[in-house]
Structures are given as structure tokens and as C-alpha cells.
Amino acid sequence: MSLDPPAYILSLQNNIRARPISWEGAVRAKTITDNDLKKIKSIDKVRKEQRRQTIEGDTESYVSLLLGGKDGQSIFQSAAKRPDIIQYMLVLSGDLIDDIPSFASALTKHPEPYSPLLPLLKQSSNPEEPIPLLTSSVLSSLISSALMSSSKADKQLGEALPQLYTYLSSLAKSTDAGLQDIAVQEYSAVLRTSTSRLQFWKQRDETLTPLFDILRNASGSSRDTDSALWSGSSTIRSISDGGIGGGVGLQLLYHVLLVIWQLSFEGASVGEGLHDEQDIVLLFTHLLRLSPKEKTTRLLLGTLLNLVSASPSVLLPAAVLARLPTTLKTLSTRHLTDPDLLDDLKALQEKLDEYTATQTTFDEYAAELETGHLRWSPPHKNPDFWRENARRILDENKGELIRKLAEIMSKPWEQDRQVLAIGCNDVSCLVKEVPERRSQLEKAGLKGRVMELMANEDESVRWESLRAVGEFLRYQVA
CATH class of the missing domain: 1.25.40.150 (V-type ATPase, subunit H, C-terminal domain)
Known part of the structure; x- marks a missing residue:
């Protein structure tokens, strides 16, 4: 599922592309070499097709420019004292990775594809600092490419992914919705394999908790006041400013839900934990009542279906107590057109109907105690x-x-x-x-x-x- 790049990153990249760089001065100062400059000029400010042909004609040389090789350091290392060059090359690297898949694949095959980039994540504690932000964008694209092209475990990837998650979690904890959106979109870019999803879950105190804080804010509740969710009395809110509860924008809500949906494909490993730690069925049932668009409703239903299917003994009783069957019944009366949404709604209703048909009042009471509420x-x-x-x-x-x-x-x-x-x-x-x-x-x-x-x-x-x-x-x- 492809998403438009975050507006904040796009604006930053466009601003950097427009800045003049004194490349010859950098050569005179021996920050970069003549050979580096020739490579950069051959692919900078040229048509995409010309750039692709140049890169594919000498791929190894351009991999060495960005990541280092037998002939010298990565440009990110040699130009460490020139933040303007670092920023420019990060933007150019991102363009190359996005536009030339074969080059992205070649970068991931480098012996240490992430080593020149990872130190840049820690260059500043200021969440708005351009270099870490741009680095996270390049790393998420590069790691996504690596994950999708290989099924085997990779030591370099195993070291890089936790560091990327830690940095992105700092953005997700920000009160700036633009920075939060960067975090969740870059999470989504890498959560495409079981390896990355399980690592995300392993770091859930960092990665997942801030996202559920956003969802609770959207629902009008907090971790300490989940009684608002148990009441089940809320209805769909009017959307006058593109957002719902707590000022959470619709796009941010959608992107957060997309990340949780991707994680739910590891339902057997994460389902019970999401229930115990985040009361996910209760929260998502409440969000279904508030969901203003079919695209958010589809993700909510898809996530619940994945989790309930993987952990039925725990999540089906929780669903009944959260009044999910009633919510689904109300939802089915709406004029819904998305075929995937309708399929998930039907499948979830069937699972709940099958479960409730076999339950006694004792089971209901026991299940309620098991929820801890x-x-x-x-x-x-x-x-x-x-x-x-x-x-x-x-x-x-x-x-x-x-x-x-x-x-x-x-x-x-x-x-x-x-x-x-x-x-x-x-x-x-x-x-x-x-x-x-x-x-x-x-x-x-x-x-x-x-x-x-x-x-x-x-x-x-x-x-x-x-x-x-x-x-x-x-x-x-x-």
C-alpha cells in the first residue's frame, strides 16, 4: 500500500534541492574528491531517465559514493563537517532509491549498507533537525527494500532496524502532528515482513504505546479513563476540520490504524498482548462508532478480524463485553460500498454469532473478569x-x-x-x-x-x- 510522502518531508526536500552548493569549494577543501564531484554532477539535476541510465551503467561506483568501498569513505563520512552537503546528498540518495529499484537493491547488498547513515540519526535531539529526519526517510526506504528482497535474517538489518524504530518513536511522542505522521508513515514502509513486525512488537514500549496514545486521544479517552469506552454511548462525530476527537487529523488517524493493521498479521504473537496491555478490542470497537470514513472503518474491521481469528479464546469474549456485536449490527445498516470492508464485516459477524450462540451467562461473567475490568x-x-x-x-x-x-x-x-x-x-x-x-x-x-x-x-x-x-x-x- 503506497502512501504519499509526509508533507513536512516533501517541503524540506524541495527546499534543500533548491539550495546552491559550492561543490568546487568542497573539492578545494578536500572534503570531497574530484571523482566524487564528477559522479554527483552526472546524476544531479538531470532527467530521471538519464539518471537511471548513468546509475545502471556504473552501479558499483555510485554505491561506493554513498556507502563507501575499497576506494574510499562514504560521502556522508568524508563530508561530515559540511551539513549542507550531507543534507543535499540525503535528498539525492532518497530520490535514487525511490526512482531506481535496481540501485536500491544494489545498496542493500553492500557489506555495511546502513553504517554510514545510522550515526546521522543521533546527530541531534531536536526532532525538527533536518539531517536525522532526512536520514530516517532514506533508511526506511532502504530497509524496506532489503526486507522485501530477502527472506533470510540479516545481521546488518538486525542492528539497523531497532535504531530506526527508536528514532521514529521520538517523533511519534512529539505533540507535532506533522512529526507524528512522519513516524507512522516510515513505520508503515518497513512493516511489510514478519521480521520487521516482530521487532516492532519487541520494542512496543517505544514504538506502539505512543500510537495507542494517539488513538485514545482520537477516541476521547485516555489510559486512565477507559470507562468512557466501556459506556459505549458515543456516536459518529461531525468532521468539520478533517479531524476527530482530541484534534487528531483524519490522515494521521488513518496512518496510525494502517500500522496497527500491518502488525495484526502477527496476531498469534501479538493478539493477547494487545488485549492485555492496550485493551485493543474495546478501543477499536469505540473507534468504529466514531469512524468518519470507510477507509478508517476498513482498517479497524480488518485489524479486529485478524486478531480475533488468531486469538479467539481471549479476544472473542472481550469483543462481546465491548459490545462489538451490537456495533457491527449498527454498522451493517450504513450505506457501505467498499467490498473488502463488507467482506471483513460479514466474516467478523459470523465469528461473533458462532461464539455467542455457545455462551452461557457464566461464560459472560468469567470473560468479564478476565478482561480485568x-x-x-x-x-x-x-x-x-x-x-x-x-x-x-x-x-x-x-x-x-x-x-x-x-x-x-x-x-x-x-x-x-x-x-x-x-x-x-x-x-x-x-x-x-x-x-x-x-x-x-x-x-x-x-x-x-x-x-x-x-x-x-x-x-x-x-x-x-x-x-x-x-x-x-x-x-x-x-
Whole structure:
């Protein structure tokens, strides 16, 4: 999938192309050689076809100019003290790689194709510094070419890719949407193979977390206030300025979603982690409600389908709790025309229908506990549910669900205190239905926790904790 280059990079490149360079002065200063200058002039400011013929007629010589060889250093090394030449050659290198695929392939076959470029990424900590920005653009194109032309692991590539990801992550963390867009487009350029995707996942604290921060901003929530997502009450927002929630532009949103979609092809390796660490099903279900264009809806559905297909035991229950089936039903009533979108929508609906047809209310409750978050779903306030399932909840997998409930309630939930109120309700119902098993709840720390919550500043938490403590006291032996 080809994307237009980021506007910021294009503007920078055009500005540099227009600058005059004192090449003869550089030769006199012995910054570059006469031979270097001849090569540069033979391919600079000439028609693309003439440039291609010149390069293909002496490919090895031009590879040596950019990357170094037996006759001398790379021009990026010899001209290290001339930032104007470095910038110009980075722009020219990018043009050559993009316009002449055979030359890009020849560069990747150099013994050390990335060595002259990687130090340039670290030349400045200023995210707007031209040399690192231009270097990242060249590296992403070069690495993309290397990844697509070879299926075997490469030591040089294995060293370069993490460094590129680290640099791009610094752009993604910026508050400047233009820099963020550069990062995600260059991520997308290299996330075309399993090797690059798994390395991206390995560095996910750097690479992925800032992207999910952008998506949460777009959704109108944050990592600490995901209760906004659980409510599921939002609708499609009007798009008056090309953006959605949090001022996130539509193009940036699309590019971030494209990166996550590419990563989802490693669903077997990343699906459960995306659920545990990012609540991806909940977030993407919410974004489906907000999605203003078919192209963003297509990526959201495609990602969910890839992940659910790869990790059904974890992600299907999460999808039901996030009300994805209802969202898909609403989505299917829209006038949608994209055939890939419609295919993914149908396939996802079929998977969810097949799953929900086999589920019981107990399964729904157990799945909710597994998500690590509680909401006022039907089982919590249903007396019949507790009469039929309280003992099973206590017994299931040697008390695993009770330990999960205790783990959830041990957290402060300062941004979503209803979770604590719901947890206290569940403890109250368990004691009421199976009073002889109170000691199991005490050993899990639940009695002590509900007693602590009697002093909570939230009224609903205090009320539900009081009910739970009352049930314990009801069966207390005098």
C-alpha cells in the first residue's frame, strides 16, 4: 500500500534541492574528491531517465559514493563537517532509491549498507533537525527494500532496524502532528515482513504505546479513563476540520490504524498482548462508532478480524463485553460500498454469532473478569445468576475467578470507581449464596478490601461495600 510522502518531508526536500552548493569549494577543501564531484554532477539535476541510465551503467561506483568501498569513505563520512552537503546528498540518495529499484537493491547488498547513515540519526535531539529526519526517510526506504528482497535474517538489518524504530518513536511522542505522521508513515514502509513486525512488537514500549496514545486521544479517552469506552454511548462525530476527537487529523488517524493493521498479521504473537496491555478490542470497537470514513472503518474491521481469528479464546469474549456485536449490527445498516470492508464485516459477524450462540451467562461473567475490568453487565444484578452460579464461580479452576476478582479490586480505580462498587456487589452476592465459603473470600483478601472501601469517597462504593460487610457479619459466629 503506497502512501504519499509526509508533507513536512516533501517541503524540506524541495527546499534543500533548491539550495546552491559550492561543490568546487568542497573539492578545494578536500572534503570531497574530484571523482566524487564528477559522479554527483552526472546524476544531479538531470532527467530521471538519464539518471537511471548513468546509475545502471556504473552501479558499483555510485554505491561506493554513498556507502563507501575499497576506494574510499562514504560521502556522508568524508563530508561530515559540511551539513549542507550531507543534507543535499540525503535528498539525492532518497530520490535514487525511490526512482531506481535496481540501485536500491544494489545498496542493500553492500557489506555495511546502513553504517554510514545510522550515526546521522543521533546527530541531534531536536526532532525538527533536518539531517536525522532526512536520514530516517532514506533508511526506511532502504530497509524496506532489503526486507522485501530477502527472506533470510540479516545481521546488518538486525542492528539497523531497532535504531530506526527508536528514532521514529521520538517523533511519534512529539505533540507535532506533522512529526507524528512522519513516524507512522516510515513505520508503515518497513512493516511489510514478519521480521520487521516482530521487532516492532519487541520494542512496543517505544514504538506502539505512543500510537495507542494517539488513538485514545482520537477516541476521547485516555489510559486512565477507559470507562468512557466501556459506556459505549458515543456516536459518529461531525468532521468539520478533517479531524476527530482530541484534534487528531483524519490522515494521521488513518496512518496510525494502517500500522496497527500491518502488525495484526502477527496476531498469534501479538493478539493477547494487545488485549492485555492496550485493551485493543474495546478501543477499536469505540473507534468504529466514531469512524468518519470507510477507509478508517476498513482498517479497524480488518485489524479486529485478524486478531480475533488468531486469538479467539481471549479476544472473542472481550469483543462481546465491548459490545462489538451490537456495533457491527449498527454498522451493517450504513450505506457501505467498499467490498473488502463488507467482506471483513460479514466474516467478523459470523465469528461473533458462532461464539455467542455457545455462551452461557457464566461464560459472560468469567470473560468479564478476565478482561480485568467490571461494568454493570446483566449478571451482576441478577439474583437468578448468583443462585445458579455462585458455587461454580468459587470452584472454577481452583478459585481462579475469585483470585481475579481480588486482583481487580486491589487496584485504586481512581478514574473509574464504579469498578469497585461492582466488585463489592459481587462479593456480597457470593457470601449471601454460599455463606459457608466465606473463608475462601477472606483468604483472597476480599473481606479486608470491602471493609477498607467503606471509607471510600464515592457514595456508590461505600453503599456496596456496606452491603458486602453486612453479609459477612450476618453469618459471623458470636
